[in-house]
Amino acid sequence: xxxxxxxxxxxxxxxxxxxxxxxxxxxxxxxxxxxxxxxxxxxxxxxxxxxxxx
Amino acid sequence: xxxxxxxxxxxxxxxxxxxxxxxxxxxxxxxxxxxxxxxxxxxxxxxxxxxxxxxxxxxxxxxxxxxxxxxxxxxxxxxxxxxxxxxxxxxxxxxxxxxxxxxxxxxxxxxxxxxxxxxxxxxxxxxxxxxxxxxxxxxxxxxxxxxxxxxxxxxxxxxxxxxxxxxxxxxxxxxxxxxxxxxxxx
Ligand SMILES: Nc1ncnc2c1ncn2[C@@H]1O[C@H](COP(=O)(O)OP(=O)(O)OP(=O)(O)O)[C@@H](O)[C@H]1O
Ligand SMILES: [Mg+2]
Ligand SMILES: [Zn+2]
Numbered sequence: 347x348x349x350x351x352x353x354x355x356x357x358x359x360x361x362x363x364x365x366x367x368x369x370x371x372x373x374x375x376x377x378x379x380x381x382x383x384x385x386x387x388x389x390x391x392x393x394x395x396x397x398x399x400x
Numbered sequence: 401x402x403x404x405x406x407x408x409x410x411x412x413x414x415x416x417x418x419x420x421x422x423x424x425x426x427x428x429x430x431x432x433x434x435x436x437x438x439x440x441x442x443x444x445x446x447x448x449x450x451x452x453x454x455x456x457x458x459x460x461x462x463x464x465x466x467x468x469x470x471x472x473x474x475x476x477x478x479x480x481x482x483x484x485x486x487x488x489x490x491x492x493x494x495x496x497x498x499x500x501x502x503x504x505x506x507x508x509x510x511x512x513x514x515x516x517x518x519x520x521x522x523x524x525x526x527x528x529x530x531x532x533x534x535x536x537x538x539x540x541x542x543x544x545x546x547x548x549x550x551x552x553x554x555x556x557x558x559x560x561x562x563x564x565x566x567x568x569x570x571x572x573x574x575x576x577x578x579x580x581x582x583x584x585x586x
Contacts, residue, residue: 363411365409365410365415365431365433366411378410391410392409392410395460396535396564397462397463397534398536398537399459399536399537400459400536
């Protein structure tokens with residue numbers, strides 16, 4: 347798929363699931379794999395929040 | 401066999417492993433994106449398909465705990481419960497509970513303004529460790545070894561001025577080897 351920011355080529359693995367993060371090898375931007383009306387698209391990933399943890 | 405839902409905001413290796421493991425144990429398992437789920441005061445359990453139990457796995461603590469409140473409103477069992485997440489997600493509440501139930505814990509001092517925090521430091525002396533009451537991965541956990549560090553840090557807190565910057569959690573410095581020590585209390 348193409349990077350929404352720089353048009354670089356982002357490889358989305360076949361076994362990837364919705365909600366996973368992929369990075370653009372060209373510009374480094376992170377995207378979340380999402381599904382909209384059946385088709386896969388790349389959504390800008392959320393940035394690390396103050397309340398993030400595990 | 402039961403139906404399990406895993407609520408996520410970002411799928412990491414852990415969420416995939418949990419899903420795989422649950423399926424191997426024969427449980428019907430689905431993943432649900434917290435970011436695209438909606439609730440209301442009119443919501444009913446039957447409007448959703450969360451199954452018998454939900455694992456709340458959001459990376460964002462606030463998102464997770466509010467999502468949990470909605471699920472519990474619908475009488476859906478959630479791991480962790482709102483009460484557990486609330487107590488364990490807030491270092492001050494955790495420290496108070498540990499102490500109250502006589503579980504040994506480092507001496508910790510609480511105050512609610514920079515001024516009172518300085519008084520704490522003057523009384524107890526250096527070094528003390530300051531921590532944001534909500535946070536993870538050791539972020540902004542800082543040893544306060546002298547007045548200069550305190551001045552710098554308190555000034556930053558004044559600028560950021562987030563709701564949690566008014567809560568000062570100061571803890572005695574625990575002597576430890578140069579590696580991470582973790583105690584899990586069940
Ligand atoms: N009182 C203390 N004395 C000495 N070192 C400390 C003290 N408190 C914390 N630390 C060090 O800082 C690390 C992070 O502290 P703590 O676990 O309180 O923060 P956290 O943000 O909740 O991190 P995590 O996400 O790993 O739970 C600890 O693992 C330990 O190495
Ligand atoms: Mg922690
Ligand atoms: Zn790019």
